[in-house]
Amino acid sequence: MRAEESSSSSLLLVKKVEERKMEALVVKKLGDPTNFGDNSSILLSRSEPIPELDSPTSVRVRVRATSINFANYLQIMGKYQEKPPLPYIPGSDYSGFVDAVGSAVSKFKVGDRVCALSASGSFAQFIVADQSDLISVPEGCDLAAAAALPVAFGTSHVALVHRAHLSPGQVLLVLGAAGGVGLAAVQIGKICGATVIAVARGDEKVQLLKSLGVDLVVDSSHGDVTQNVKEFLRARKLKGVDVLYDPVGGKLTKDAMKLLNWGANILVIGFASGEVPIFPANIALVKNWTIHGLYWGSYKIHRPGFLEDSLKDLLSWLAKGLISINISHTYRLSELDQPSIVVNPPAPLCSRHTS
Numbered sequence: 001m002r003a004e005e006s007s008s009s010s011l012l013l014v015k016k017v018e019e020r021k022m023e024a025l026v027v028k029k030l031g032d033p034t035n036f037g038d039n040s041s042i043l044l045s046r047s048e049p050i051p052e053l054d055s056p057t058s059v060r061v062r063v064r065a066t067s068i069n070f071a072n073y074l075q076i077m078g079k080y081q082e083k084p085p086l087p088y089i090p091g092s093d094y095s096g097f098v099d100a101v102g103s104a105v106s107k108f109k110v111g112d113r114v115c116a117l118s119a120s121g122s123f124a125q126f127i128v129a130d131q132s133d134l135i136s137v138p139e140g141c142d143l144a145a146a147a148a149l150p151v152a153f154g155t156s157h158v159a160l161v162h163r164a165h166l167s168p169g170q171v172l173l174v175l176g177a178a179g180g181v182g183l184a185a186v187q188i189g190k191i192c193g194a195t196v197i198a199v200a201r202g203d204e205k206v207q208l209l210k211s212l213g214v215d216l217v218v219d220s221s222h223g224d225v226t227q228n229v230k231e232f233l234r235a236r237k238l239k240g241v242d243v244l245y246d247p248v249g250g251k252l253t254k255d256a257m258k259l260l261n262w263g264a265n266i267l268v269i270g271f272a273s274g275e276v277p278i279f280p281a282n283i284a285l286v287k288n289w290t291i292h293g294l295y296w297g298s299y300k301i302h303r304p305g306f307l308e309d310s311l312k313d314l315l316s317w318l319a320k321g322l323i324s325i326n327i328s329h330t331y332r333l334s335e336l337d338q339p340s341i342v343v344n345p346p347a348p349l350c351s352r353h354t355s
Helices: 003-019 070-077 143-147 150-163 180-191 203-211 225-235 250-259 281-286 296-302 304-320
Strands: 021-027 042-049 058-068 093-101 113-117 126-130 134-136 171-174 195-200 216-219 241-246 260-268 290-293 330-332 350-353
Touching (some): 058 150, 093 126, 093 143, 113 304, 134 304, 143 304, 150 180, 150 296, 150 304, 171 180, 180 195, 180 203, 180 241, 195 203, 225 250
Parallel strands (some): 171 195, 171 241, 260 290, 330 350
Antiparallel strands (some): 021 042, 093 113, 113 134
């Protein structure tokens, strides 16, 4: 081989190796992801290997968008129930286009629009999943909205429709209603025909909830939440709250229990306040309350088909315009480790494009 041919071959090899790299956000140590600088827990890597298909039924997806959820923040802090080994690429729900398929893949082809939930790995340009974990995104659905749907809307759909069996005429009280799962809960509550009461903090959040058709919005930063709700119930000649949707915990939960009807359903979604509430078993007994713990992600392990059906229903609602996804900000992947980007975990859903 001539020298110039050898040099050309080497250049070609180097180019192919470089093409197998991708951008990804990497958690190098546990800690607050909003602390930037040399001591930051996250970094933007531009040399992560593009994941290869690891089974005949695996699918590689070019990520178009992925959501930023409170669970992602907790996991990077080391305070979530699932703790991937370090270093790892965070990120859970995402959408994108099929980039490559395994030899036994029958449900998808290259170019198909899909969304999914992953334990980690979506804060990257590419991700690999089994075909059974992917769901087709119907025409009419924005891919950024589809990426922000699985965790927040999936949690609320399973909680309200399948666990609490929310029905027309019932009263639903949503705490932390301007957060990701809260915004999903109030919309699903209206679709179910319930009277929806939402609790949030601040005028901007109150106005957002009113625009979604919520029957009563209570600003927790002004006045007595319990008293405001009681006055509304009396005016509507309603006996009390039938379903409590609680991603907050703490004092707000304690106060909300004073509003519950006989036979009420309590949905324990999370503890954004940082305080785990204590439910009085004696009162639960006398009032026939049902307390549901809901860790939505575990359904993927124990009842994966159930989650698929739930997300298909939600995507259908999204395509028909029955629900709307509130995307508060959109970032490129390269912006997420910059000091100007500070994620406020309890805020409404954020989503960012990766390409």
